[in-house]
Amino acid sequence: MNILWDFDGTLFDTYPAYTEVLYKILGEKIEKDSIYKELKVSFSHAIQFFGLTEQQIKEIKTMNKEIDVSAVKPFPGVEEILKKADTNVIMTHKSYAGVTHFLRHYGWEKYFAEIVTLENGFPRKPAVDSYHYLHTKYSIDLAIGDRELDLIPANKLGIQTCMFQNQCEIADFHLVDYADFFTVYPVTDKA
Structure with a gap:
């Protein structure tokens, strides 16, 4: 097969770690469950859904690269x-x-x-x-x-x-x- x-x-x-990153970027104003739900559609969808700026997207990408492999x-x-x-x-x-x-x-x-x-x-x-x-x-x-x-x-x-x-x-x-x-x-x- x-x-x-x-x-x-x-x-x-990986989504729990990505949710934590987005939670920090959004200033902890959005429920983690909501972030997780939108990320499960797609990262592009979450960007649009939460109206993220180019600067926030750059920060997310940087923070995602820094996620500890053990997490x-x-x-x-x-x-x-x-x-x-x-x-x-x-x-x-x-x-x-x-x-x-x-x-x-x-x-x-x-x-x-x-x-x-x-x-x-x-x-x-x-x-x-x-x-x-x-x-x-x-x-x-x-x-x-x-x-x-x-x-x-x-x-x-x-x-x-x-x-x-x-x-x-x-x-x-x-x-x-x-x-x-x-x-x-x-x-x-x-x-």
Whole structure:
């Protein structure tokens, strides 16, 4: 099985740390739950929703780079799926350095054949370009994400989709916990 993964909110529980950053930038005037909810739509959406200035966006990007790697944990059960998959790839809007920083810390670089970021020149999700590239190269069987925009490109390409800790109509199945993955999506052991 070949899996295309989103990064933030799918492999790693990054949103609590991002919520804290945005909470500080907004002057602690907005409830953290509201910030989290808007970030789960997308970072671009949250920027517009909260009317952030260019200066605030710069501050957020700087503060996000300074998030301690120990403050962001992988979701429980992810590593077992990574081990059983034949090929894993990542498509994310996060920077390559940002992704590899966390992967190295947890010793997970070995699990990924390729990491595609905006630095590769593809348009942002939900454009299909990056997914088409990865699907052509790796014959992707499943795309896993935590937001609808992570699944739209896969859906358009006929790739099966899994929504993690969220709901959307286009997902082929939904997971709240990766412990249920092999029940919902049976995988045989590698030879």
